[in-house]
Amino acid sequence: MSRTTASARHSRGLLTGYFLGLGVVMAVWGARMPAVQQAAHLSTAQLSLVLLAAALGMVVGLCSGGRVARPERLPLLLILGAVGLAGTLAVLGQCRTLASLLAAALAFGIAHGVLDVAANSAAVRCQNACGRPIMSSLHAAYSLGALGAAALAAATVRISHSTLFLVTGLALTAAVLVAGASTRALHGADQPLTPNNVDAGAAQAALPPTRLWLLGALAAASLLGEGAAADWAAVHVHSLHASTAVAASAFALYSAAMALGRLSGDRLTAAVGAPTLVRAGAVLAAAGLATGVLADSVPAALAGWTVFGLGLSGTVPSLITAAGTGGPKAVATVSVTGYLGLLAGPALLGALASTATLPTALLLPALLAAAIAFLAHRALENTTP
Numbered sequence: 531m532s533r534t535t536a537s538a539r540h541s542r543g544l545l546t547g548y549f550l551g552l553g554v555v556m557a558v559w560g561a562r563m564p565a566v567q568q569a570a571h572l573s574t575a576q577l578s579l580v581l582l583a584a585a586l587g588m589v590v591g592l593c594s595g596g597r598v599a600r601p602e603r604l605p606l607l608l609i610l611g612a613v614g615l616a617g618t619l620a621v622l623g624q625c626r627t628l629a630s631l632l633a634a635a636l637a638f639g640i641a642h643g644v645l646d647v648a649a650n651s652a653a654v655r656c657q658n659a660c661g662r663p664i665m666s667s668l669h670a671a672y673s674l675g676a677l678g679a680a681a682l683a684a685a686t687v688r689i690s691h692s693t694l695f696l697v698t699g700l701a702l703t704a705a706v707l708v709a710g711a712s713t714r715a716l717h718g719a720d721q722p723l724t725p726n727n728v729d730a731g732a733a734q735a736a737l738p739p740t741r742l743w744l745l746g747a748l749a750a751a752s753l754l755g756e757g758a759a760a761d762w763a764a765v766h767v768h769s770l771h772a773s774t775a776v777a778a779s780a781f782a783l784y785s786a787a788m789a790l791g792r793l794s795g796d797r798l799t800a801a802v803g804a805p806t807l808v809r810a811g812a813v814l815a816a817a818g819l820a821t822g823v824l825a826d827s828v829p830a831a832l833a834g835w836t837v838f839g840l841g842l843s844g845t846v847p848s849l850i851t852a853a854g855t856g857g858p859k860a861v862a863t864v865s866v867t868g869y870l871g872l873l874a875g876p877a878l879l880g881a882l883a884s885t886a887t888l889p890t891a892l893l894l895p896a897l898l899a900a901a902i903a904f905l906a907h908r909a910l911e912n913t914t915p
Contacts, residue, residue, distance in 0.1 A: 553675025591643020596862025611645025623695025654854025666795025746867030754875030791843025815841025
């Protein structure tokens with residue numbers, strides 16, 4: 531094994547840890563949201579303001595990170611973003627007023643956005659250095675971290691959220707500081723191996739704006755589906771007269787299928803190419819969810835959400851890889867556009883469900899998956915690891 535290849539492998543392992551940690555933080559925060567609301571005596575509307583502050587902060591972090599990110603700055607942004615995210619999680623656990631929660635949530639979102647841009651941009655460069663697809667497995671680490679942390683949050687329900695947030699934040703901060711020297715050495719270890727690769731600035735100029743916005747639109751369509759699964763899968767299954775426990779398993783099955791798909795996504799991308807993988811997966815997702823919604827039975831609904839997660843698993847990693855040829859700013863643009871779908875999607879589906887029916891509303895993510903399948907080759911043409 532060459533020294534460069536060994537260095538790229540080390541960088542991949544390090545980045546896996548950052549993606550894993552990001553998944554842990556987001557799952558712990560989301561799983562204990564009711565405790566946060568109760569401790570601060572928030573109404574539903576006030577909790578929505580806190581979540582909006584985090585979302586606005588993330589947009590600011592994504593945009594700011596995309597503007598300042600350069601290859602030589604990515605290690606510093608990784609460290610600052612990760613420490614900031616872990617630290618603000620610990621602070622959020624101590625907040626007992628709406629004002630303090632709004633300020634901490636805004637900072638939490640900014641750190642999240644900065645870390646998201648840095649991690650995905652570094653992952654694209656590391657993928658180039660490895661000479662083969664690795665993006666899907668890195669996103670799988672995020673999914674596995676989220677699944678494990680959600681299980682931890684459930685198992686430690688008797689422990690206060692303040693303690694859980696503090697311990698998680700301190701542990702992750704310590705891990706980042708221990709890995710600081712290795713992270714600072716990422717620059718140089720994650721350089722493209724082939725002389726044909728251009729630098730980030732030239733690559734960004736070569737990425738047509740229309741293609742960049744198409745990548746963003748497909749990311750928004752995919753993440754709207756993820757938001758639909760997170761917020762509406764359990765509601766949908768429960769509406770079919772399933773028990774609360776069975777209904778809750780819908781999102782767990784979706785998440786497990788997505789993690790499984792991402793674990794195998796790199797091998798499939800290398801075998802058939804990103805455009806074919808995304809198109810086939812999107813067709814599978816559209817057919818699975820549509821069947822699950824229209825069949826009007828609990829087993830079909832559970833199967834539908836499972837297939838939906840499996841089908842969408844390769845979409846976002848492939849889109850980020852394609853955007854990465856344009857540099858960190860392009861990654862930020864696609865991420866911001868995608869997260870707009872994640873944030874707006876559940877509310878849009880709720881509005882559609884109130885005017886029609888929930889099954890009718892849930893056909894929208896299926897239709898958007900079909901649109902992803904139709905446009906995948908145009909958006910991802912000439913995408914290489």
